[in-house]
Each structure stands twice: as structure tokens, then as C-alpha cells.
Amino acid sequence: MEKQLLDKSVIESGEMVLNMGPQHPSTHGVLRLKIHTDGEIVSKIEPIIGYLHRCFEKHCESLPYEQIVPFTDRCDYLASMHMDHAFSITVEKLMDIELPARVEYIRVIVAELQRIASHLIAVGTFGLDVGAITPFTWTLRDRERILDLFETLCGARLLYNYIWPGGLSHDLPPLFIEHTKEFINYFEPKISELNQVLTTNKIFIERSADVGVLPGDVAINYGVTGPSLRGSGINFDLRKNEPYSIYEKFDFEIPVGKGDMGTVGDCWDRYNVRVLEMQESINILRQACSQIPDGDVHEALPKKIRPKIGEVYGRYESARGDVGFYIISNGKNIPLRVKMRSPAFCNLSVLNEISEGWMISDIIANLGSLDIVLGEIDR
Amino acid sequence: MTFREIQKHIESKIKGIISVEDGKDVIFVPPLNWNEIAQLLKNDVDLDFDYLMCISSYDKRDNKIYGAAYNFYSTLKGHYLEVRIEVDDELSIPSIVSLWKAADWHEREAYDMMGLQFDGHPDLKRILLSEDWDGYPLRKNYKEPDYYHGMPVPKDKSYWE
Numbered sequence: 331m332e333k334q335l336l337d338k339s340v341i342e343s344g345e346m347v348l349n350m351g352p353q354h355p356s357t358h359g360v361l362r363l364k365i366h367t368d369g370e371i372v373s374k375i376e377p378i379i380g381y382l383h384r385c386f387e388k389h390c391e392s393l394p395y396e397q398i399v400p401f402t403d404r405c406d407y408l409a410s411m412h413m414d415h416a417f418s419i420t421v422e423k424l425m426d427i428e429l430p431a432r433v434e435y436i437r438v439i440v441a442e443l444q445r446i447a448s449h450l451i452a453v454g455t456f457g458l459d460v461g462a463i464t465p466f467t468w469t470l471r472d473r474e475r476i477l478d479l480f481e482t483l484c485g486a487r488l489l490y491n492y493i494w495p496g497g498l499s500h501d502l503p504p505l506f507i508e509h510t511k512e513f514i515n516y517f518e519p520k521i522s523e524l525n526q527v528l529t530t531n532k533i534f535i536e537r538s539a540d541v542g543v544l545p546g547d548v549a550i551n552y553g554v555t556g557p558s559l560r561g562s563g564i565n566f567d568l569r570k571n572e573p574y575s576i577y578e579k580f581d582f583e584i585p586v587g588k589g590d591m592g593t594v595g596d597c598w599d600r601y602n603v604r605v606l607e608m609q610e611s612i613n614i615l616r617q618a619c620s621q622i623p624d625g626d627v628h629e630a631l632p633k634k635i636r637p638k639i640g641e642v643y644g645r646y647e648s649a650r651g652d653v654g655f656y657i658i659s660n661g662k663n664i665p666l667r668v669k670m671r672s673p674a675f676c677n678l679s680v681l682n683e684i685s686e687g688w689m690i691s692d693i694i695a696n697l698g699s700l701d702i703v704l705g706e707i708d709r
Numbered sequence: 710m711t712f713r714e715i716q717k718h719i720e721s722k723i724k725g726i727i728s729v730e731d732g733k734d735v736i737f738v739p740p741l742n743w744n745e746i747a748q749l750l751k752n753d754v755d756l757d758f759d760y761l762m763c764i765s766s767y768d769k770r771d772n773k774i775y776g777a778a779y780n781f782y783s784t785l786k787g788h789y790l791e792v793r794i795e796v797d798d799e800l801s802i803p804s805i806v807s808l809w810k811a812a813d814w815h816e817r818e819a820y821d822m823m824g825l826q827f828d829g830h831p832d833l834k835r836i837l838l839s840e841d842w843d844g845y846p847l848r849k850n851y852k853e854p855d856y857y858h859g860m861p862v863p864k865d866k867s868y869w870e
Contacts, residue, residue, distance in 0.1 A: 380837040387822070388846055550759050550784055553811030566784055641733075643763070643780050643791065656765040656778065667847075669765035671780075679814045708837060 345373065348690070352381050356459055356694045359704030361678075363693070370689050375682045379675075382708040390668035395421055395495060395635040398668065403489040405670065406706040408451055411444035411480075412648035413706075414493035419574055420644025420655040421495035424637040432625035433497050434576045439510065439618050440483065440492065441575075442611040446517070447476040448649035449557075449604040449611075452701040456601055457528050459698035460537040465528040472520055475513055482506065497631040507619050514612055514619075521609055529605060538601060539592030542684040542696035546595065552683065553676035556651025557607060558700050561587040561600030568647035580617050582610045597699035604701070636663050650674050650701060670709060674702040710755070710788045718756065722749055735778075735791045743794055744803045750781060750790070751808045757783045758790060761805075764815035766823035768849045773798055775848075777819055801826035804833075822847040 351362040360381035366374040386405060390398050402413040415437055422429070454469030477487045482503050484492040492499050528534055544554070546562040559566055567584045569577040585606035587599030637659040646653045651673030658667040677700045685693050710718070712734040719727055719736070723745060728737045738746050750758045758781040765778045776795040782788075794802050804827040805812045816827045817836040824845035827833055835842060841858075844851050855862060 380835075380839070383837045385846065391847075547759075548810075551810045553761060553809070564784070571784075571787060641735075641778070643778075645762075652762065654763050654780065656763060656780070658767055666770075667765070667767045669763065669767075671763035671765075675814065676811055679811070683810075 343368075350693075357697065358455065358702055361702070361704055361707075363681075363697075365690065365693065367690065372685055372688055372690060372693060375685050375693065377678055377681055379678070379704070379707050382704045384709065386670065386709040387668055390665055392664065394663045395637075395665065398665075399494060400489065400491045402670075403491055404705060405672070405709055406648065406650065406653075406674075406703050407488060408703050409444050409448040409649040410488060410490050411440050411493060412448075412646065412653065414490065415441055415575075416644065416646035416648060416653040417655055418493050418495045419646060420642055420657055421635065421637065423644050424640065424642040424657060424659060425495070425632065425635070427496050427630055427632065429497065430625045430627065430629050431576075431623050433627050433630070435618055435622040436498060436502060436627065437493055438575060438577070438580075439615060439622070440480070442614050442618070443476050443479060443510070443513075445611045445649050446608050447473045449608050450476075452557075452649070453524070453528070453601060453604050456538075456597075456695075456698040456701070457534065459694045460534060462528055462531065462534055465524060468520070468524065468527075472517055475516070479506070479509060479513060482509070494631065495635055497629070498627045501627045507622065510615065511619055514615055518609075518612055521605065524605065529602060535591050535598060538597040538695055538699070541592075541597045541692050542688065542699065543593045544595040544600075544680060544684050548683060549595070549680065552680040554651070554680050555673050555676065556647070556649070556701075557603045558600050558651065558677050558680075560585065561603045561699075562595035563587050563589075563599075568645055568652060572645060574646065577614075579621075580614045582613050585610065597695050600699040600701075634663060636661065648673060650703065650706065651677060672706045672709060674700075674704075675707045678702050678707060710786065712790070715756065715788065715790055718753075719746070719749065722753070735793050737793050737795070740794050740796050740800060740802050743805070746792070747803075747805045747808055750792075755786075756790075757786055760784050761809040761811045761815075764812065764819055766819040766825050766847065768823065768847065769795070770849050772850050775823055775825055777802060777825055796825070798824075801828045803828045804830040806830055821845070824848060 346367050348365045348367055350365055351357040352360040362378040364376040365372055386401055389401055399414055402417045403410040406413050450469040450473045454466040457465040481487050484490050544562050546564045549559050549562045563586050565584055565586050570584055585603050587594050587603055591598045639661040641658045644655045653673055654671030656669040657665050660666045685696050726742045750756050760782045762780040762782050767776050774795050776793055779792040781790045796802055804816055816830055819825045820833055821835040821837055
């Protein structure tokens with residue numbers, strides 16, 4: 331009689347639930363993904379968030395406006411300048427503050443430097459997620475130069491508290507513009523270097539092209555914004571569509587995904603939009619550095635921030651997308667309610683939609699291409 | 710379209726439901742009619758609000774009325790609208806997840822933080838806090854608990870202040 335090694339009647343082929351995170355290097359922070367799988371194929375993903383919840387909105391209800399700015403820094407810790415800027419323009423909208431031209435130029439310069447720094451982390455870690463180790467070290471090396479610039483600017487490397495409602499904490503240090511120009515000249519050739527080693531790399535394209543395709547209408551329905559939306563071929567950028575600050579003065583393009591390596595809206599497109607955006611940020615920086623006027627940056631700083639009674643919704647294009655602050659003021663120096671619309675929160679909610687039917691290894695690529703920051707999702 | 714044009718357009722299609730307050734570019738909708746208005750906002754060719762930016766819950770500070778502010782934007786037409794719905798504590802707001810998927814997590818957050826109930830939401834549960842949390846922290850009458858699972862909550866602020 332043939333010996334039976336395996337009793338086939340007890341083998342089950344049902345659904346298996348797999349937990350990825352909260353301590354997992356590929357989830358970019360403390361995110362837990364509850365993955366329902368059939369073998370290696372994913373049938374459903376439930377992102378479980380809240381591990382980094384620090385009650386930002388509750389804190390805001392007991393703090394004066396000036397003291398909220400450092401808290402906004404800690405929301406998106408990879409693009410802190412953008413959070414400061416977003417909160418500041420919202421408060422300024424409520425108070426009708428006119429800013430000196432120099433303040434606006436400095437804000438644009440630091441915001442675009444910050445965009446490059448944030449996108450460097452995004453493309454570097456995305457490469458790391460799909461197995462390219464070297465580009466990550468290169469992008470970190472270049473980002474370090476931007477952090478050094480910011481250190482001369484305000485003493486901090488990550489959490490700046492630099493942009494305040496009504497102005498800035500300091501004027502630029504001497505030679506900052508020259509150092510920025512030096513950085514631009516250093517960094518521009520590095521983009522083509524990155525393209526050679528990663529963007530056009532055969533293995534990288536195989537891992538990211540045609541993977542996790544996000545159609546444009548689905549993206550808008552889920553509220554996906556920023557480079558992840560533009561990767562789907564939708565030309566929507568608040569810097570062009572609803573210009574704030576002085577962005578209408580500059581000449582720059584909005585890169586969108588075209589499906590060069592596969593389908594429009596795949597992981598490669600979302601990645602490539604970020605690389606192209608770094609080039610556009612350089613173009614803006616060149617123009618801003620040559621046009622910056624003189625002036626006093628503390629001219630419009632209000633002595634006390636006491637906005638009138640009312641509500642305001644301010645929008646801002648950060649490195650991750652459309653940041654919104656909804657502020658309800660009751661005429662005191664402490665807001666009644668601050669709600670932050672976090673772009674990465676909405677971007678993450680689309681993960682289940684684009685990951686259905688893909689392998690677990692592709693989930694990592696999808697998540698990396700969405701470029702989430704958990705500090706901002708959980709607030 | 711400007712706010713006044715949008716207001717007139719909605720009033721011409723559905724009469725006598727929406728209301729406005731002086732000096733505010735906001736449309737107030739009673740919760741019972743929200744489904745009807747939401748469908749108009751999404752499907753009308755002239756309005757075409759395809760992008761739901763944000764749902765912000767708020768507390769009117771009288772322990773009774775809670776509200777939700779919806780911020781809409783049309784990516785094609787480039788116009789903007791804020792809709793507000795205010796309800797009593799016990800009542801619920803119709804969910805709009807079937808029209809805008811973005812509402813899914815935003816409604817869960819409004820439930821989690823402010824205790825707003827959404828009728829017809831597929832999976833209304835806490836999102837940022839743990840599932841066994843008591844109370845809704847962003848309500849103005851929320852008292853922080855003394856104990857969480859038998860662990861005392863530190864209230865001596867001399868450690869960090």
C-alpha cells in the first residue's frame with residue numbers, strides 16, 4: 331500500500347489574514363496593514379492607523395495661535411516648512427494681513443527647498459522598498475545639504491518653527507542666497523544621475539511599471555492629491571490652479587504622469603512625477619533667488635494674533651498634496667477649533683482600491699509610491 | 710461660479726431647503742435633505758463638485774448642537790463650496806460615502822473625535838483612537854478619564870511643565 335505522507339482532507343485553502351506592521355520597515359512609520367490574502371494574492375487591505383496620534387487638534391484648542399506653529403511642524407516631519415506655511419497663510423487669510431514682498435520670496439525659497447528635500451526621501455525610500463539600496467544613500471546625501479542650509483537659517487534641521495503668521499522668525503543669514511545657488515548648481519546634475527541609476531533601471535521598471543494603477547477619476551473620488559494624483563495624469567496643482575503666496579509670478583510646469591513605461595497612474599508614474607517636480611522646484615528657486623527684494627521681514631508681524639470671529643478654510647500644496655486648515659475663531663487669541671485636512675490621510679485610503687489582486691510584494695511598492703508620512707496621518 | 714451663483718443654482722433646482730447666514734459664504738442644509746442636495750452637487754453638470762476636500766466636525770459649545778462642515782471643490786470648474794449640517798446630539802447625518810469615497814475615513818474621524826453619527830456608512834468605527842475608548846475627545850464637555858484599563862492617567866503636570 332502506498333504510504334500517504336500528507337492527509338489531503340485537512341488542507342484548507344481559505345483566506346489568511348496577515349498583519350504587516352506596526353513595526354515594519356516598509357510601512358514608513360507605525361502603520362499596521364491587515365492584509366487578507368489567498369496564498370500570495372491580496373484580496374483586501376485594512377490600514378489601521380492612529381499609533382502616532384498625539385491629539386494635535388485637541389492641543390490647538392488650548393494654545394495661542396503662535397504656539398500652534400511648532401505643533402504643525404510635528405505633523406509632517408519631512409516637510410515641516412510646508413506645514414508652517416500652510417497654517418500661517420490660513421491665519422493670515424482670517425486676519426487679512428498683507429505681507430512684505432521679501433517675506434513671500436523667502437517663503438517660496440524655503441518651501442521649494444523643502445519640497446526637494448521631501449521628494450528626495452520619497453524617491454529614495456521608494457527605491458529602497460523595491461530593492462534599490464544605493465540611490466537611497468545618494469538622495470540622503472543631497473538632502474543633507476538642504477538640511478545644512480536650513481540649519482544656518484533657523485538653527486533647526488527638521489522642525490523649524492520658521493514661518494510665523496504674519497512673517498518669519500528671522501531674516502535670511504548672510505550668503506544664504508549664494509549658498510542656495512551653489513546647491514542648485516550642485517544638485518541639478520544629480521537628478522540625471524538618479525535617472526540613470528534608478529528611473530531607467532530595468533529591474534526598477536519591472537517592479538513599478540503597470541503596478542498599482544490608479545485611474546484619475548478614482549483618485550479624485552478618494553480625495554487623492556499631490557504627486558500621487560498628478561501621476562494619474564490629472565493636471566491639478568494648487569500652485570497653478572489656486573495660486574497662493576506669489577506663485578503666479580514664476581514660470582514653471584506641472585509634470586503629470588503619461589504612462590511612459592506602462593499604464594498612466596502606475597507606481598512608476600507616481601515616482602517619476604516626483605523626480606520631475608524636483609527639476610521644476612529648481613526652476614522656481616532660480617527665478618526666486620534672482621528676484622528677491624530687500625525689506626524688513628518683521629514688518630507685518632502682528633503684536634497679538636486675535637483674528638475676528640469667523641471660519642476659514644486655507645489650502646496649500648505641500649510635498650504630499652493638498653493640506654487644508656479649517657479654523658474657527660471666536661475672536662480670542664486661542665482658536666475654538668482647528669481641523670487639519672491631511673493629504674497623506676486621504677492618499678492612504680486609496681491603498682485598498684489599488685492593491686486588490688496584487689501580490690504582497692507589490693503592496694510594498696504601492697505604499698512606497700503613495701509617499702505617506704504617519705505623523706501627518708495620525709496628527 | 711461665485712458663491713451667489715451656486716446658491717441661486719441650487720435654489721432653482723431644489724426649492725426652499727437651503728439657508729444662508731449673513732456675511733458667510735456657507736450653505737446650511739437640514740440633515741433630512743442632505744442626500745438630495747449631495748446628489749445634486751455631485752451630478753449636476755454646472756456644479757460638478759467631484760472633489761470632497763474635508764469634513765470638519767465642530768461643537769457649538771452648548772452641549773447640544775454639533776455640526777459638520779463639508780468643503781467641496783470642482784477640479785474642472787475651479788469653484789468652491791462649503792456646506793454645513795448641524796444636528797442635535799442624538800440625531801444622525803446621512804452618509805455620502807456612496808457619492809464620494811473620500812467621505813469614508815473623514816466620517817469615521819468625525820465619529821471618532823466628535824461623536825457624530827452617520828446613517829448608511831458601511832463601517833462606522835473609530836479610526837484614530839482605539840476601539841475601546843470612552844467618549845469623544847473633541848467635544849467641549851469631554852473630561853479626560855482618571856483610569857484607562859486600570860492604569861492611572863498621569864495628571865501631575867510638574868513633570869513636563
